[in-house]
Amino acid sequence: xxxxxxxxxxxxxxxxxxxxxxxxxxxxxxxxxxxxxxxxxxxxxxxxxxxxxxxxxxxxxxxxxxxxxxxxxxxxxxxxxxxxxxxxxxxxxxxxxxxxxxxxxxxxxxxxxxxxxxxxxx
Amino acid sequence: xxxxxxxxxxxxxxxxxxxxxxxxxxxxxxxxxxxxxxxxxxxxxxxxxxxxxxxxxxxxxxxxxxxxxxxxxxxxxxxxxxxxxxxxxxxxxxxxxxxxxxxxxxxxxxxxxxxxxxxxxx
DNA sequence: CCGTATCCCAGATGATACTG
DNA sequence: CAGTATCATCTGGGATACGG
Numbered sequence: 645x646x647x648x649x650x651x652x653x654x655x656x657x658x659x660x661x662x663x664x665x666x667x668x669x670x671x672x673x674x675x676x677x678x679x680x681x682x683x684x685x686x687x688x689x690x691x692x693x694x695x696x697x698x699x700x701x702x703x704x705x706x707x708x709x710x711x712x713x714x715x716x717x718x719x720x721x722x723x724x725x726x727x728x729x730x731x732x733x734x735x736x737x738x739x740x741x742x743x744x745x746x747x748x749x750x751x752x753x754x755x756x757x758x759x760x761x762x763x764x765x766x
Numbered sequence: 767x768x769x770x771x772x773x774x775x776x777x778x779x780x781x782x783x784x785x786x787x788x789x790x791x792x793x794x795x796x797x798x799x800x801x802x803x804x805x806x807x808x809x810x811x812x813x814x815x816x817x818x819x820x821x822x823x824x825x826x827x828x829x830x831x832x833x834x835x836x837x838x839x840x841x842x843x844x845x846x847x848x849x850x851x852x853x854x855x856x857x858x859x860x861x862x863x864x865x866x867x868x869x870x871x872x873x874x875x876x877x878x879x880x881x882x883x884x885x886x887x888x
Numbered sequence: 889c890c891g892t893a894t895c896c897c898a899g900a901t902g903a904t905a906c907t908g
Numbered sequence: 909c910a911g912t913a914t915c916a917t918c919t920g921g922g923a924t925a926c927g928g
Contacts, residue, residue: 659802662823666873671798673876676900678823679770679792692910701784703902708911717883730908730909739879746875750868751788754795757861760785761839798920814890825922830891851889852928 653704673743677702677710682736683751685720689735719743722731794839795865799824799832804858805873807842808866811857841865 660666672678672707677699684698696707711734714720719740733735736744767850779827782788794800806812806820807852833856836842840861858866 656826658822659806659820660822660877662778666877667802667869669876669880669883670873671799671803674795674797680789690864696779696910700780700782705903705912705913706901709900719883726909727909729908730911732910739883743875743879746872749831750872752790753794753865753868755782757865758791761791761841761861762787779899826891827893827923828921831920849889854889854890 665745669717672713673747675710677706678714679747679751681714682719682744682747685734685736685740686748689733692734695734707717707755708721714740729743781824791839794835795841795869797832799828800836801838801869801873803832803839804862804866804869805828807856807858807862808870812855813862814856836862 660670673682680699680702681695684695691714692707695711696702696704697708702710711720711722715722718737721735721737721740723733723735725733772842782792794802796858802821802824803817806817817833818824818826820858823828824832833844835840837844840859841861843857843862845855845857
């Protein structure tokens, strides 16, 4: 395929040194829950409860943790409304939406190929 | 952005149910080392020793484990030559190369934005 | 040179209960 | 509703030593 991997190599011969920003962000985004939460938010603004149900299997702890990480990365924006009962909404930031233009094609590929891969058949 | 996320939703309202093939493959590919190893292999066929040095910080255990997983997923092909001393080469399969066409743009985005994100500045 | 086997730990994750 | 706190767990991951 020979993509512009050379561009990446230009910065770092050793595929991003241990602990460099690229690896950190990669871990946030590519982590078990990061992708799924981002995916859920690409539908648009979502409330906590909706996210929790949308991302099947996630615990409250991991949802909170994942959201906080992504918010810290400037990929997700949190908006709390001073109401009773509380209402909090999460949405992608501009940067988050930009990321999704790259992330969604990948997820689609995985979704298309996952059955073949796991099933063992090709 | 409103991408074709609807396509994905068509299969699974709950963003891929817990333990479904998509999530499994996603974890393999997106794991801490999966991306980096695949990236190293997108340069072309590589020997074990080269990979170990290329993916800075990876332990022998994780390299072996990651390669085995990716091989099991049909993304990486392993070729052992009956020589002394042993020589073993790893390369992307066709499916692996196909995956990289989606994965590399994402990694490039991350590399481009990582400094902003981690540094906190925008 | 190319791994595999073993031990061990930290952090990731899960379950549950509780608060604003 | 939207979390936080706490405790228990479990697996990823590192270090090391050894085998083919």
